[in-house]
Amino acid sequence: MIQKTYLKTKDQCKVKFSVSIESADRVEIAGxxxxxxxxxxxxxxxxxxxxxxxxxxxxxxHEFKYLIDGSEWRNDPDADGETPNEYGGTNSILSV
Known part of the structure; x- marks a missing residue:
């Protein structure tokens, strides 16, 4: 899940990433x-x-992917879209 909160006083958007992967010990966002x-x-x-x-x-x-336990790459189904990457797969797209 991706939640976007636009700040009125700054040119920033706070983005909260949430992903449920019960079997994982570590999840990181790359890209x-x-x-x-x-x-x-x-x-x-x-x-x-x-x-x-x-x-x-x-x-x-932004293009991004989740890196699970340092070896498995996964897209976010709630992303704004997907784009092909150089490895023959796709990356998630986040537009803010």
Whole structure:
């Protein structure tokens, strides 16, 4: 799930990412701000839900994927769309 909260006083949007993967020990978000080398760790909550809040610039678009336990890549079904990537798969698209 993706929740967007636009801040009236700043050119930022707070984006809350939530993904439920009960079998995972670690989930990270890769690709935000075009940074694929430094995934952002998500906090594990009850019931296998991982959450993360990021501030992103308004009127921007980001490609991203979830990295699960350092080896499995997964798109977000609630993303604004998908785009092909160079590996023959797709990346999630977030528009803020």
């Amino acid at each position: 935000l701000n075009n940074d694929w080398d430094n995934p952002i760790p998500m906090s594990k909550k009850k019931g296998g839900v991982f959450e993360c809040v990021q501030s992103l610039p308004k009127n921007s678009q």
